[in-house]
Amino acid sequence: MEFLKTWNEALVPIAGYLFIGLAVLLLAALVFAVITFSRYNALRRQMKTFMQGKDAASLEDTLTAVLEDNRRVKVQLKNNMDEIVKINENLLSAYRKIGVVKYNAFPGMAGKVSSSICLLNNENNGVIINSIHGKDGCYTYVREIMNGKSISALTKEDEEALKSALQMEL
Numbered sequence: 001m002e003f004l005k006t007w008n009e010a011l012v013p014i015a016g017y018l019f020i021g022l023a024v025l026l027l028a029a030l031v032f033a034v035i036t037f038s039r040y041n042a043l044r045r046q047m048k049t050f051m052q053g054k055d056a057a058s059l060e061d062t063l064t065a066v067l068e069d070n071r072r073v074k075v076q077l078k079n080n081m082d083e084i085v086k087i088n089e090n091l092l093s094a095y096r097k098i099g100v101v102k103y104n105a106f107p108g109m110a111g112k113v114s115s116s117i118c119l120l121n122n123e124n125n126g127v128i129i130n131s132i133h134g135k136d137g138c139y140t141y142v143r144e145i146m147n148g149k150s151i152s153a154l155t156k157e158d159e160e161a162l163k164s165a166l167q168m169e170l
Contacts, residue, residue: 095119095126099164101157105132118161122170124148128158 011018051059097120105114113133120126128143128150143150143158148166150158 092122095121097165097168099161101161103157106134116157116161118165120165130158
């Protein structure tokens with residue numbers, strides 16, 4: 001009994017402080033509970049909205065649609081890549097290097113009406129088309145080019161057109 005009396009005498013002077021401290025702790029716990037409950041409700045509303053999806057569609061239906069769209073995009077991407085490969089293969093044989101030289105074949109003619117055009121692919125194979133315009137007509141000559149060199153003799157203008165085409169950078 002003596003112990004309780006001593007304990008009681010020790011607590012009486014600070015009982016007011018203990019009461020205020022406990023009240024502050026209780027108030028803090030109450031504020032924390034309100035904040036936690038409001039966050040829980042907000043998260044619950046977000047989860048409910050997420051699970052319902054648009055137009056009340058289920059999450060499973062939405063994910064299935066997304067996966068189907070993804071599959072279609074992958075198929076289309078593969079088709080596009082195949083087409084790009086074909087286009088690149090075709091470009092290798094296409095005439096991509098061009099050289100043009102306009103000149104006056106006959107003195108006394110009006111301007112540079114004759115021309116030499118060189119068309120080459122990536123491997124420097126192609127043709128030179130030389131069109132000579134004169135008073136009595138127009139004459140066209142075609143020369144084959146293999147690996148950047150002509151099989152037959154070239155005119156000065158043909159050589160200039162060939163050099164111009166060979167210098168083109170792709």
